[in-house]
Structures are given as C-alpha cells and as structure tokens.
Amino acid sequence: MYPKLMPGPGPVLLYVEDEEITRETVCTLLQRRFPDLLIHTARNGAEGLQLFRELCPDLVMTDIKMPVMNGIEMAKQITELKANVPIVVTTAHSDMAYLIECIEIGISRYLMKPIDSGKLFAAIAGCLATIQLERELQAQQDHIRKLSRAVEQSPSSIVIADPLGFIEYVNPKFTALTGYGEQEVLGRNLRTLQETGDDLWATLLSGSEWQGELEGVKKSGEPYSESTSISPIFDINGGITHLVVVKEDITQRRQNARDIELLNRTLSARAHELEVANRDLEAFSYTVSHDLRTPLTNINGYCQVIIELFGQKLDPQCKEFVDIIFNETITMSELIRTLLEFSRLTRTEMFRSRTDLSELAVEIAAGFRMRHPQRRVEFEIVPGMAAEGDPDLLRLLLDNLLGNAFKYTSLKKEALIQFEVIDRDGESVYLVRDDGAGFDMAKAGKLFTPFQRLHSQREFSGFGIGLATVQRIVQRHGGRVWAEAKPEQGATFYFTLPQQQL
Secondary structure (H helix, E strand, O other), rough: OOOOOOOOOOOEEEEEEOOHHHHHHHHHHHHHOOOOOOEEEOOOOOHHHHHHHHOOOOOEEEEOOOOOOOOOHHEEEEEOOOOOOOEEEEEEOOOHHHHHHHHHOOOOOOOOOOOHHHHHHHHHHHHHHHHHHHHHHHHHHHHHHHHHHHOOOOOOEEEEEEOEEEEEEEEEHHHHHHOOHHHHHHEEEEEEEEEOOHHHHHHHOOOOOOEEEEEOOOOOOOEEEOOOOOOOOOOOOOOEEEEEEEEEEEEHHHHHHHHHHHHHHHHHHHHHHHHHHHHHHHHHHHHHHHHHHHHHHHHHHHHHHHHHHHHOOOOHHHHHHHHHHHHHHHHHHHHHHHHHHHOOOOOOOOOOOOEHHHHHHHHHHHHHHHOOOOOOEEEEOOOOOOOEEEEHHHHHHHHHHHHHHHHHOOOOOEEEEEEEEEEEEEEEEEEEEEOOOOOOOOHHHHHHOOOOOOOOOOOOOOOOOOOHHHHHHHOOOOEEEEEEEOOOOEEEEEEEOOOOOO
C-alpha cells in the first residue's frame, strides 16, 4: 500500500537518465504503480538542472554517470536551489567514493542497476511519504499562522489561561483596553483582574462554557464593563488544558443605555408637561372665545346702539370716538379669531385626501377679486396641481400665502401673483411668487415667527400670524417652507408636501 497525497496537484518527479531504454522502462513501471505521479525526463545533468529550474519538481531520480553533467554535480546544484528535495540516485557502479559524496550532499536513497522494481517502488514510496508529511506540516503551519493572526488582530480582547485561571497569553486588544503590558499580566490570575463569582468557576470546571458580563479595573484605576465568554479547551482524554476568554468592551454601550433611559424619563416628564400645557391651552382658548369675546360683542353692540339712537345728537368729535371704539372692537375680535385658529392648528385631527391645489387657489383668488374690485391683480395659477393632505388645512395654507402676496402688492397699480410647481431633485416644490414690496433676506429668520413683522403696521395691516400659520400647516404635513426675496422686487415662498401612502 503506497501513500496517497492529500488533495492538490499530483507530485512531480524529475527523472534524469542518459540510457533511453532504461529511462522508458522505469517511467512505465512508475506510471503503473503511481498513476498520480507526473514524470518529466532529461538525458543528462545539464538538461535535468534546467528542467528543475523550470518545474521545481517534488522529487528527483538521477543516474550518476552521464554526459555533459553527471548526476552528482546536478544534485549538488539542485540542493542549493531547494535544500530538502528528495533525491534518489541510480548507478551501475558500487563505487564507495560516489556513495560518500551522495551522503555528503544529503542523498539518502541509493539504487543499484539493474534496478529492482521492488526497491524502486519502496524508494519512491518513501519519497512520496516524505512529501506528504511536508505538505501536511506546511498546511498545519499555515493554519496555525492564520489562527494566530486572527487572535492577534481580533477586535475583541482574548486571554488564554490555565485551568486554575493563571494567564498565559493576552492579545494586543487586551493590553490596549486595560493599559496593562503583556509582561505585567502573564502569570497573574484572572481573579485579580476581574470580579468572578463561584458560579463561573463551577461552570467552567464542569466542562461547560460560561457567558455573562463582568466588571474590571484598568491599570489607571478606571472601571470598565465587558461581555465575556469563557470556554474550556480539552485534551484527547477530555481533560481541561486551558481556558479561552473572549471579551467585548460594553462600557460605552452601558453608558448609552443609561443615557437613553434618562432621556426616556425626561421625555416622559416633558410629555406630561405638554399634556398639562395643552389642557391649560384648551382652557385658555375657552376663556378667550367666551369670556373675552362676550364683552367685546357687548361693546360693539352698544356702539351701534349709540350711533343709531344718538348719532345725530353727538358732536363730531364724540361720534369719531365712538367710531374708533367700534372699529377697534372689530379688530380685536378678528385678532382673537386668528389666535384661536392658530392655536388649533397643532391639535386639529388631520384627514388626508388627494386635493386639487389649483382649484383651491382659483377659488381663493376669486374671493380676493370680489372683496377688492378696485385692485388690478393678475393671478397666474398652473392647472392640475394636486397633493395629498388635509383639504381644510391646505385651503388655509394657500389663503395665507396668496393673501400675503395680495397684501404686499397693494401699493402697486398693477400686480402679478403666480402659483406653480417645479421639480427639484425629484421632489415637487410648490411656490407662490409676487412682484410686491419684498423684504431684506437678512431679516428672513423672523418670517415665520408669530407676531413678527418685517413692515410697519402703517404700511401693511395685519397681526403677523399668517406665515407662522403657513409653517405649522406645512410641518404637520411633513414638509418644508422657505422664502427668497429682494426689497421692492417681490418675494417667492416655497413649500413641499411629501407624498404619503393613503
């Protein structure tokens, strides 16, 4: 029974022999006995040396006495190229000098001609066995190097200890984490570096793996936490020879968990505060709508009674005062209505549907023309614009934006207001553009803040709540709103309404 090499390319034999009949006979015998053997032949040492350089065969068999270069000289040069290559020498001469020279250059297999097939097969089989062992050894060494690199370069801390817990090895990650040098921990017991309970050691000594979290202290005195797995290593008899400890630093993870827990508690408290604030706001809204509106309605009514009953009897100044009071009550009622409307924006339930924005805009524009027939304003509204959203809120959104444009073009004899949609990077962006008063972009940060005005009340009336209303509606729909403008060159307001699954 001759050895079979492990999976991979078949072994390569270089056979150097100047006698053609001998060369062919030996090749035939070897091919029959070793079918996986790849044989290359040469007629003298020079040819053999050249082939060796080209092929780097696994073993060499050579005659000694050959023309051009003899087998001994070739073998010397081959061993300089590859020191451990097995070489089998064949010769018809039992010359002791040749034998000694063969031994000196490391040739251990020597066959006499005529070659005995049994001895030939035994010699080649021995060489193949050597090659097999070398390949297995190389594979094991490669495997060991791979495992060694994996342990050395592991992102986890790895410690190897004896069964009693005395440390024999730590990888670079361990030293980087703890601050201890390798020589500072070798020979120390795991118990001195981390708190380990009796249950841990009982589990390990029973032959089972232990997993859990441990607390440790770095060389600097700083505490740290680790998720740890400790596994016993067994010998062929089932005895524990070593313990392998694999650890992952979870200090930051634990801190993050504590931070999240604290944040959740804070958010919960904040949510409770907001709930209380909402109840207070609802109570305030009721007060505004009832307790404030009722006196205003009474004042308004009495003013009308005074004008109707005593209007002719009042002197001009007194009548002017009554008119002022009457108009101020109307302004105050409108302000209260606007405030209530604004406060309800974030609390009103939304009912999304496909809404025709163009149709809404046309209706709103018609209303402006009807209420202000003296104004010469052209509305350019792109047809077919639609979006998913709450129809009532979207109407209020457009009413404020178009109303804003209508108001700030009031000082012009002729004005143009446009409503259209454009595409920006695959997103629909709606815009309302006017050619009115515009504003300084340096003040744009105040645009959407309630009660902030960029123009005086004397120039343009209003409460400064319209654009804040626009922003809240857009945000409730998950969109964005912004503006661009130049003084006396008009303004453009942009907004997005992300499409959602209905």
